[in-house]
Amino acid sequence: MSKVKIGVIGCGSIANSAHIPAYVKNEDAEIKYFCDIKLDRAEKAVKDYNCGTAVEDYHVVINDPEIDAVSVCTPNNMHSIISIDAMRAGKHVLCEKPTARVLSEALEMQKVAHETGKILNIGVVNRFSKSVNMIKDMISNGELGDIYHVYIAFRSQRSIPGLGGAFTTKSIAGGGVLIDWGVHYIDIAMYCLGDPEPRAVSGKAYCALGKDIEGYTYVNMWAGPPVLDGTGVYDVDDFVTALVRTDNTTISMNGAWAQNIGEGESYIDFIGTKAGVRLNYGGYFTKYSTENGALTEMKPQYKAENIFENEINAFVKCVQTGEHIQSYIDSAIITAKLMQAIYDSSDRNEEVKL
């Protein structure tokens, strides 16, 4: 089988830390293009990884008949445009999370995936984690009993990324902490629960601490320093709370890119009638159960895995086989729906039924 030819569109941090190294390591894949509207970033990638050609315009990539598939690693506002163009040009797509800025864009992407029959995988990378899949298995085989509630906490005292830049500009990113962090947590919850339909959502998103761009006090800032020259925009949520009803399970959540509480929390609690699990995001889980009249805790920790490699390898295989897997758009769309409903509920200040 000849190698899958890849174009990487967007050569920023997620491309360099995750997608590119994984493709380079994959013997069935070959990167043919690095594409970025900042050409120097594309050129640096060519030099660093010693392969491919640097281009500025993604149309060059998707119009090359040799290309089989693209990774879309741009800011969120380009996810739907590029993914749709690529599929219409006959390419398979791995699009970073979130699927899109708003649900309507995500639905359009799904529609085009169905129409074109191309693979459209979303970067729901936790679906390739061993811990997450162990929890999913425990739930589906009944080991935890009935999961009646899931609590999701993704709260940091100070973690607004690149204050004033693309991450915090609604027209680019679509939202803040919910769409950037919440997307992963919600996706894990939905995946482990078997993707239950949300029936009603009540939520509130606050743009509270970051909007004072000058006065924001922080210790570290990922995705670069704040934009302090007066051009910075901050109009997204840095705190979100929500309560979601599905048929069998309620899900509640609190999330903060920034909050004036010093205790950081990043976990998901799956609370079942027979047992429960706390998953530390990006790490291991503890299972709480009972045995012979005793309460028991069990926590396994295994050798670190690279979930991005798992995700990329699976995508490459999908390109070869046409298979639909757990990161296919039809699975990821439910999180887009749910996040849209939270934002809608926040705007209307009332519960939204789905």
Place this chain on the structure above:
Amino acid sequence: MSKVKIGVIGCGSIANSAHIPAYVKNEDAEIKYFCDIKLDRAEKAVKDYNCGTAVEDYHVVINDPEIDAVSVCTPNNMHSIISIDAMRAGKHVLCEKPTARVLSEALEMQKVAHETGKILNIGVVNRFSKSVNMIKDMISNGELGDIYHVYIAFRSQRSIPGLGGAFTTKSIAGGGVLIDWGVHYIDIAMYCLGDPEPRAVSGKAYCALGKDIEGYTYVNMWAGPPVLDGTGVYDVDDFVTALVRTDNTTISMNGAWAQNIGEGESYIDFIGTKAGVRLNYGGYFTKYSTENGALTEMKPQYKAENIFENEINAFVKCVQTGEHIQSYIDSAIITAKLMQAIYDSSDRNEEVKL
């Protein structure tokens, strides 16, 4: 001034651990009656505290013209009946929390308090805590900025009280963890926030782990051993989640008398634009703020106080002066409303507007 003559109605654990010792210590008060339908409990109190007369029927107490006031320390189902009878008989009342089993009973109590002009204080004992009042002051003087969200956690792995008994029987208690623990946490939140009107409530209460009375695994049980003779009833909530909207602040909560998660949590986070506070229930608080470009944490711990003595002393003074204070029914009723709305929302499986 002659001493305030008190009748203690209900001589169970809250009477013995809190009300009675506080009255005994108060030089302006004198307990004249110990009343309990189990006469031996009343008689034991007479012997232990070396004062008063033991009676079985509370009408004896409220019909004695010498009696100024009563403490109602019975199970929840008698709160409204006895309080109302007592006020109609001309007595001031300190009624233990929750005000009543359901909102309608609480509203009736309030109505009779207004009609009779008698004091009706509710056992919202945390309103007499130094930590809680310090937080209330910080909020009202603007030190925390705008409080946009409050998160309430009262979650224990195993703490169902007297499984199968009065605490877990809905017709007696009115509810489970929400009405027994949640009442205190919600009351603190509302008090500190200045008793804002709840506008909409979405909640879900689960009767999940205690209903298997035989199979329930636990380590300790307060309020006595489980009722294992087949007569035990367990039809109340042992897990509750909710999201509350007020005009300026949302409040979310998760509570568990029992859950298959081993990390216990009992705190309230007041999340403000200038600063935030985490109050450890029954303990001290940490204030998170910023100063000169640094994030700061500050945690003061002062000599232990007896909040029950504060509450009882304040009640005795109210009886003497007729003053309405922070534990008067008009302040406490808001928590009854909110809890009722959570239960209603749970039953209807949708948000309830108020």
Place this chain on the structure above:
Amino acid sequence: MSKVKIGVIGCGSIANSAHIPAYVKNEDAEIKYFCDIKLDRAEKAVKDYNCGTAVEDYHVVINDPEIDAVSVCTPNNMHSIISIDAMRAGKHVLCEKPTARVLSEALEMQKVAHETGKILNIGVVNRFSKSVNMIKDMISNGELGDIYHVYIAFRSQRSIPGLGGAFTTKSIAGGGVLIDWGVHYIDIAMYCLGDPEPRAVSGKAYCALGKDIEGYTYVNMWAGPPVLDGTGVYDVDDFVTALVRTDNTTISMNGAWAQNIGEGESYIDFIGTKAGVRLNYGGYFTKYSTENGALTEMKPQYKAENIFENEINAFVKCVQTGEHIQSYIDSAIITAKLMQAIYDSSDRNEEVKL
């Protein structure tokens, strides 16, 4: 078999919270005397427990031929005197911990036990805990491999008991946090390790925070309020550190009745080549191990037990059978040796060889 007749000497808090209720519950035992130099305490016990006779002088108890055994629950300075007198008078003895104020007293007690053939059990109550015995079993069956180090932490920010009173007066108590708390932790370590001989001990004990009796800031105080009338004595250790060498295992420890560090710690780490255990004092343990290439944690929690009842029941049985068990003086003496060596090393400011 006729009931074992018991005299309880010293009717303070440990007698009332532990010894007396356990004897009362034991069907093979009967308390004949309550003895206290404060006669009213003895009389209160007679009234509360509805049995026995109150006496002031312990010689009355030990000279009564009907008495089989005594519990010595006095301050530490009377442990050796009363225990020795009682054994010489033909009585079996359960003496509260620590064995005595100093090693020489403890050795004299052991000598008399051997001479008279009477039972002399020490209140090493943790030797009757399920958790502790599970750990001892895991160590002796090799499940943890070779235990090369044990770390003991018993550190509190503020817990000096009865500042200025018997607990903090060296001539009465023999020492402070080491002799009062350390004795339990060291005893658990030695018991689980199979009572290895200490070969060398280096330690330092500090009398640092309590000596400013007036200025000592605290939140709660057990064993009563501080003695602030000028007669209070504080000349014992409130901080201790030590390093102990045995043939196969080193033991290090840090203990504080008071310290200007807010993180309280009360645990024992048994660090082995195959696995390790952290025991939370008075609670449960977590076992850390490896399995199939994964690190594992396991924490069982079982129904609460009353270790004092276990201890008292075992003592009553020893009285009936003459058996030497794990709380017999010959086992407990090793902790007395070790604590003496720590104090000696502290005084000499150098390591002490044993």
Place this chain on the structure above:
Amino acid sequence: MSKVKIGVIGCGSIANSAHIPAYVKNEDAEIKYFCDIKLDRAEKAVKDYNCGTAVEDYHVVINDPEIDAVSVCTPNNMHSIISIDAMRAGKHVLCEKPTARVLSEALEMQKVAHETGKILNIGVVNRFSKSVNMIKDMISNGELGDIYHVYIAFRSQRSIPGLGGAFTTKSIAGGGVLIDWGVHYIDIAMYCLGDPEPRAVSGKAYCALGKDIEGYTYVNMWAGPPVLDGTGVYDVDDFVTALVRTDNTTISMNGAWAQNIGEGESYIDFIGTKAGVRLNYGGYFTKYSTENGALTEMKPQYKAENIFENEINAFVKCVQTGEHIQSYIDSAIITAKLMQAIYDSSDRNEEVKL
């Protein structure tokens, strides 16, 4: 002033993550040589940083009359040899920590520094941390009172670096967790305490978990994968305990590169009579004090600093001015003494007097 000409000797991870980027950023410095016995590493540095010349033999560097100073970033076994040669060749030296494998080597380095008058700074990088200097100031101005004890914890469940390689080979590294991690913690303690003379040291170092190179279970491994081809050496300490006596303060410590206890700890407690401080290694500190009868906690967190840049900038300035600062060999030698004494005490199995 012309730029200080630097040679970087050893182009491994500490050079690339710390020294080189700091020199590059410093406008008064210029890297003229990258030297490594693996020439490709030196060549990669030339390419990555776009400056300097790659050489294999450090004599080329130290014999170039243009060179003012060198950074020694090699494995520990070359620290003394290269530093001494460099000073004798007239160069100033910044030598990474630990000073050397054993005390005798460190003393020789100090001697040559004195003889030649060249700067010999050691990589005690924490002496350039804001948190550490704030603590030092609080201690020296009396704010904490008398510091009677310091407890040092550097314990990890699994963190052995490059199992089987240079880090774990005694003839190369000189030791394990004590010399690699302990050196930093001890240095911080000594620095903050004002470098008090150690008078007696009792310690024990264990080579326990890493020696089973094949069977060692881990989750992540820094400094590369284990050497599993049979040539790996593991003969260093992975656990260490010690008790140190100085004139006014005792210091106890427990350290583990690996231990079968899952709770990681990395902090230093400075326990004083007026107040105390817990420093989280590499992070912020909490100060525990008392005020107006209350216990208080205070924790400031300020913008992240780069302590390596501070260290390098200070070194460059020393080269320009000849000044002796807090990282000069005369300050660092005390930690070398102390670590040597711990290893000696471990070998002799008894306390060592200094």
